[in-house]
Amino acid sequence: MLLVVIFRYRFFIIIIVNVLLLSSCSLVSVSPYDSSADKAITKLHKQTAEFFAEFTKADELGCGYSHHLPFYQNSKVSISSLLVRARAMADNHITVSQLELLSFSYANLAQLHQLGCFTLAQVNELWTSFDASFSAILTLELAKKYGR
Amino acid sequence: MSNIKDDLGSLLLAELLVQASSNSVFNHHRVAADTQHLAEELDAINALVIAGELSEEQAGLHKQLQLNVLKIKLLAIEGVEDIALERVLDGMGRVIRRFYGN
Numbered sequence: 124m125l126l127v128v129i130f131r132y133r134f135f136i137i138i139i140v141n142v143l144l145l146s147s148c149s150l151v152s153v154s155p156y157d158s159s160a161d162k163a164i165t166k167l168h169k170q171t172a173e174f175f176a177e178f179t180k181a182d183e184l185g186c187g188y189s190h191h192l193p194f195y196q197n198s199k200v201s202i203s204s205l206l207v208r209a210r211a212m213a214d215n216h217i218t219v220s221q222l223e224l225l226s227f228s229y230a231n232l233a234q235l236h237q238l239g240c241f242t243l244a245q246v247n248e249l250w251t252s253f254d255a256s257f258s259a260i261l262t263l264e265l266a267k268k269y270g271r
Numbered sequence: 272m273s274n275i276k277d278d279l280g281s282l283l284l285a286e287l288l289v290q291a292s293s294n295s296v297f298n299h300h301r302v303a304a305d306t307q308h309l310a311e312e313l314d315a316i317n318a319l320v321i322a323g324e325l326s327e328e329q330a331g332l333h334k335q336l337q338l339n340v341l342k343i344k345l346l347a348i349e350g351v352e353d354i355a356l357e358r359v360l361d362g363m364g365r366v367i368r369r370f371y372g373n
Contacts, residue, residue: 217350221343228339235332242324248315248333253339259340259346259347270354 139263153214156268160208163190164264167201170194175250178241178247188233192261221260228256279370286366287359301348309341 174194178186188195202225209219232249235241241249316333319325325333 127344148293153350153357168321217346217353221346224339224343224346228336231332231336231339235329235336238326238329238332244324245333248312249336252336256343263347263350266351266354270351270358 153217153267154212155194155265157208159211160205160218161261161264161268163201163205163208164257164260166260167198167205168254170197170201171253171257172250175246175253178246179243188236191236195229195236198229199226202229218260218263221256221263225256225260228253281368282366282370283296283363286362289362301344305341305344309337312337 130191145148174191178191202222206219206222206226209222212218235245235249313334316325316337317328320327320330
Protein backbone atom coordinates (compact mmCIF):
# COMPACT_ATOMS: atom_id res chain seq x y z
CA MET A 124 0.00 0.00 0.00
CA LEU A 125 2.79 2.39 1.04
CA LEU A 126 4.81 1.49 -2.05
CA VAL A 127 1.81 2.26 -4.28
CA VAL A 128 1.41 5.68 -2.65
CA ILE A 129 5.16 6.37 -3.00
CA PHE A 130 5.06 5.31 -6.66
CA ARG A 131 1.98 7.40 -7.41
CA TYR A 132 3.42 10.56 -5.86
CA ARG A 133 7.07 9.95 -6.80
CA PHE A 134 7.43 13.20 -8.74
CA PHE A 135 6.27 15.30 -5.79
CA ILE A 136 8.38 13.25 -3.37
CA ILE A 137 11.47 13.97 -5.49
CA ILE A 138 10.72 17.69 -5.47
CA ILE A 139 10.20 17.73 -1.69
CA VAL A 140 13.40 15.70 -1.10
CA ASN A 141 15.36 18.07 -3.34
CA VAL A 142 14.00 21.12 -1.52
CA LEU A 143 14.94 19.54 1.84
CA LEU A 144 18.43 18.62 0.60
CA LEU A 145 19.01 22.10 -0.76
CA SER A 146 17.75 23.81 2.39
CA SER A 147 19.80 21.54 4.65
CA CYS A 148 23.07 22.13 2.87
CA SER A 149 22.56 25.66 1.58
CA LEU A 150 23.81 24.85 -1.92
CA VAL A 151 26.55 22.45 -0.84
CA SER A 152 30.03 23.74 -1.34
CA VAL A 153 33.16 21.95 -0.21
CA SER A 154 36.58 22.93 -1.51
CA PRO A 155 38.36 20.60 -3.94
CA TYR A 156 40.97 18.05 -2.83
CA ASP A 157 44.37 19.56 -2.00
CA SER A 158 47.23 17.07 -2.40
CA SER A 159 49.74 19.40 -0.68
CA ALA A 160 47.54 19.62 2.41
CA ASP A 161 47.07 15.84 2.36
CA LYS A 162 50.87 15.31 2.31
CA ALA A 163 51.52 17.95 4.99
CA ILE A 164 48.86 16.48 7.31
CA THR A 165 50.29 12.97 6.80
CA LYS A 166 53.80 14.29 7.57
CA LEU A 167 52.61 16.01 10.75
CA HIS A 168 50.84 12.80 11.77
CA LYS A 169 54.13 10.91 11.34
CA GLN A 170 56.06 13.49 13.40
CA THR A 171 53.48 13.24 16.17
CA ALA A 172 53.56 9.42 16.10
CA GLU A 173 57.36 9.52 16.40
CA PHE A 174 57.10 11.94 19.34
CA PHE A 175 54.79 9.63 21.27
CA ALA A 176 56.79 6.50 20.32
CA GLU A 177 60.02 8.16 21.46
CA PHE A 178 58.30 9.29 24.63
CA THR A 179 57.57 5.72 25.72
CA LYS A 180 61.33 4.99 25.60
CA ALA A 181 62.53 8.22 27.23
CA ASP A 182 64.14 7.97 30.64
CA GLU A 183 63.10 10.23 33.49
CA LEU A 184 65.75 12.82 32.62
CA GLY A 185 64.64 13.14 29.00
CA CYS A 186 60.89 13.22 29.55
CA GLY A 187 60.55 16.93 30.39
CA TYR A 188 58.97 19.61 28.23
CA SER A 189 62.30 21.35 27.54
CA HIS A 190 63.75 18.17 25.98
CA HIS A 191 60.90 18.07 23.47
CA LEU A 192 60.81 21.75 22.59
CA PRO A 193 61.86 21.15 18.92
CA PHE A 194 58.79 18.93 18.42
CA TYR A 195 56.45 21.64 19.75
CA GLN A 196 58.12 24.31 17.62
CA ASN A 197 58.03 22.17 14.46
CA SER A 198 54.41 21.16 14.94
CA LYS A 199 53.44 24.81 15.54
CA VAL A 200 55.16 25.86 12.29
CA SER A 201 53.58 22.96 10.36
CA ILE A 202 50.05 23.63 11.57
CA SER A 203 50.47 27.34 10.93
CA SER A 204 51.50 26.66 7.30
CA LEU A 205 48.58 24.27 6.88
CA LEU A 206 46.16 26.87 8.23
CA VAL A 207 47.42 29.62 5.93
CA ARG A 208 46.98 27.33 2.92
CA ALA A 209 43.56 26.07 4.05
CA ARG A 210 42.28 29.62 4.69
CA ALA A 211 43.42 30.69 1.22
CA MET A 212 41.10 28.14 -0.43
CA ALA A 213 37.46 28.98 -1.08
CA ASP A 214 34.69 26.96 0.64
CA ASN A 215 37.18 25.35 2.98
CA HIS A 216 35.72 26.45 6.33
CA ILE A 217 35.26 22.89 7.63
CA THR A 218 38.93 21.96 7.11
CA VAL A 219 39.99 25.34 8.56
CA SER A 220 37.92 24.68 11.71
CA GLN A 221 39.41 21.19 12.01
CA LEU A 222 42.97 22.55 11.73
CA GLU A 223 42.24 25.31 14.27
CA LEU A 224 41.04 22.65 16.72
CA LEU A 225 44.14 20.55 16.02
CA SER A 226 46.31 23.60 16.69
CA PHE A 227 44.41 24.09 19.96
CA SER A 228 45.10 20.43 20.81
CA TYR A 229 48.86 20.93 20.32
CA ALA A 230 48.70 23.96 22.64
CA ASN A 231 46.85 21.84 25.24
CA LEU A 232 49.46 19.09 24.84
CA ALA A 233 52.27 21.59 25.47
CA GLN A 234 50.48 22.98 28.56
CA LEU A 235 49.97 19.46 29.86
CA HIS A 236 53.63 18.61 29.30
CA GLN A 237 54.72 21.75 31.14
CA LEU A 238 52.88 20.42 34.21
CA GLY A 239 55.13 17.35 34.30
CA CYS A 240 56.29 14.20 32.52
CA PHE A 241 53.57 12.04 30.99
CA THR A 242 52.76 8.65 32.46
CA LEU A 243 52.44 5.70 30.09
CA ALA A 244 48.64 5.79 30.48
CA GLN A 245 48.63 9.47 29.53
CA VAL A 246 50.84 8.85 26.48
CA ASN A 247 48.47 6.14 25.25
CA GLU A 248 45.40 8.30 25.81
CA LEU A 249 47.01 11.34 24.16
CA TRP A 250 48.20 9.38 21.14
CA THR A 251 44.72 7.88 20.69
CA SER A 252 43.26 11.41 20.72
CA PHE A 253 45.72 12.80 18.17
CA ASP A 254 45.44 9.71 15.96
CA ALA A 255 41.62 10.05 15.93
CA SER A 256 41.92 13.76 15.06
CA PHE A 257 44.29 13.08 12.16
CA SER A 258 42.05 10.24 10.93
CA ALA A 259 39.02 12.54 10.88
CA ILE A 260 40.90 15.32 9.05
CA LEU A 261 42.25 12.88 6.47
CA THR A 262 38.82 11.25 6.09
CA LEU A 263 37.41 14.57 4.92
CA GLU A 264 40.42 15.36 2.73
CA LEU A 265 40.19 11.96 1.01
CA ALA A 266 36.40 12.26 0.65
CA LYS A 267 37.07 15.43 -1.36
CA LYS A 268 39.15 13.27 -3.71
CA TYR A 269 37.25 9.97 -3.84
CA GLY A 270 33.75 10.94 -2.64
CA ARG A 271 32.90 12.91 -5.76
CA MET B 272 2.73 16.19 -19.90
CA SER B 273 1.66 14.00 -16.99
CA ASN B 274 3.42 10.96 -18.54
CA ILE B 275 6.62 12.93 -19.08
CA LYS B 276 6.51 14.10 -15.47
CA ASP B 277 5.97 10.52 -14.29
CA ASP B 278 8.89 9.18 -16.36
CA LEU B 279 11.21 11.88 -15.07
CA GLY B 280 9.93 11.25 -11.55
CA SER B 281 10.73 7.54 -11.85
CA LEU B 282 14.21 8.26 -13.15
CA LEU B 283 14.89 10.79 -10.38
CA LEU B 284 13.54 8.44 -7.71
CA ALA B 285 15.76 5.63 -9.04
CA GLU B 286 18.80 7.95 -9.06
CA LEU B 287 18.01 9.16 -5.53
CA LEU B 288 17.75 5.58 -4.25
CA VAL B 289 21.00 4.56 -5.96
CA GLN B 290 22.87 7.57 -4.55
CA ALA B 291 21.35 7.27 -1.08
CA SER B 292 22.31 3.60 -0.90
CA SER B 293 25.87 4.17 -2.11
CA ASN B 294 26.67 7.33 -0.12
CA SER B 295 26.93 8.07 3.56
CA VAL B 296 24.32 10.82 3.33
CA PHE B 297 23.06 10.35 6.87
CA ASN B 298 25.52 9.51 9.66
CA HIS B 299 23.48 9.81 12.85
CA HIS B 300 24.72 6.46 14.13
CA ARG B 301 28.34 7.65 13.89
CA VAL B 302 27.53 10.87 15.77
CA ALA B 303 25.89 8.83 18.52
CA ALA B 304 28.87 6.43 18.70
CA ASP B 305 31.40 9.29 18.87
CA THR B 306 29.39 11.07 21.57
CA GLN B 307 29.17 7.83 23.56
CA HIS B 308 32.95 7.41 23.19
CA LEU B 309 33.49 10.95 24.55
CA ALA B 310 31.33 10.18 27.59
CA GLU B 311 33.40 7.06 28.28
CA GLU B 312 36.68 8.98 27.93
CA LEU B 313 35.48 11.70 30.32
CA ASP B 314 34.49 9.00 32.83
CA ALA B 315 37.96 7.44 32.51
CA ILE B 316 39.61 10.83 33.14
CA ASN B 317 37.44 11.37 36.23
CA ALA B 318 38.44 7.92 37.47
CA LEU B 319 42.14 8.86 37.11
CA VAL B 320 41.51 12.05 39.14
CA ILE B 321 39.80 10.05 41.90
CA ALA B 322 42.71 7.56 41.87
CA GLY B 323 45.12 10.49 42.31
CA GLU B 324 46.92 9.83 39.02
CA LEU B 325 45.88 13.16 37.50
CA SER B 326 45.52 16.61 39.06
CA GLU B 327 42.42 18.72 38.39
CA GLU B 328 44.44 20.94 36.05
CA GLN B 329 45.75 17.96 34.07
CA ALA B 330 42.25 16.46 33.93
CA GLY B 331 40.88 19.75 32.56
CA LEU B 332 43.43 19.71 29.73
CA HIS B 333 42.75 16.04 28.95
CA LYS B 334 39.02 16.77 28.80
CA GLN B 335 39.64 19.73 26.50
CA LEU B 336 41.66 17.47 24.19
CA GLN B 337 38.82 14.93 24.10
CA LEU B 338 36.32 17.67 23.25
CA ASN B 339 38.58 18.85 20.42
CA VAL B 340 38.68 15.31 19.02
CA LEU B 341 34.88 15.06 19.06
CA LYS B 342 34.50 18.44 17.35
CA ILE B 343 37.03 17.44 14.65
CA LYS B 344 35.15 14.15 14.09
CA LEU B 345 31.78 15.94 13.86
CA LEU B 346 33.21 18.40 11.34
CA ALA B 347 34.51 15.48 9.26
CA ILE B 348 31.03 13.91 9.29
CA GLU B 349 29.49 17.25 8.24
CA GLY B 350 31.99 17.61 5.38
CA VAL B 351 31.55 14.05 4.15
CA GLU B 352 27.75 14.49 4.26
CA ASP B 353 28.04 17.73 2.27
CA ILE B 354 30.12 15.94 -0.37
CA ALA B 355 27.61 13.06 -0.49
CA LEU B 356 24.70 15.53 -0.90
CA GLU B 357 26.63 17.34 -3.61
CA ARG B 358 26.97 13.98 -5.38
CA VAL B 359 23.24 13.24 -5.01
CA LEU B 360 22.32 16.64 -6.47
CA ASP B 361 24.85 16.22 -9.30
CA GLY B 362 23.42 12.79 -10.08
CA MET B 363 19.87 14.13 -10.22
CA GLY B 364 20.99 17.06 -12.35
CA ARG B 365 22.61 14.60 -14.75
CA VAL B 366 19.34 12.64 -14.98
CA ILE B 367 17.38 15.82 -15.82
CA ARG B 368 19.94 16.90 -18.43
CA ARG B 369 19.91 13.41 -20.00
CA PHE B 370 16.09 13.37 -19.93
CA TYR B 371 15.86 16.61 -21.85
CA GLY B 372 18.67 15.57 -24.19
CA ASN B 373 21.28 18.17 -23.17
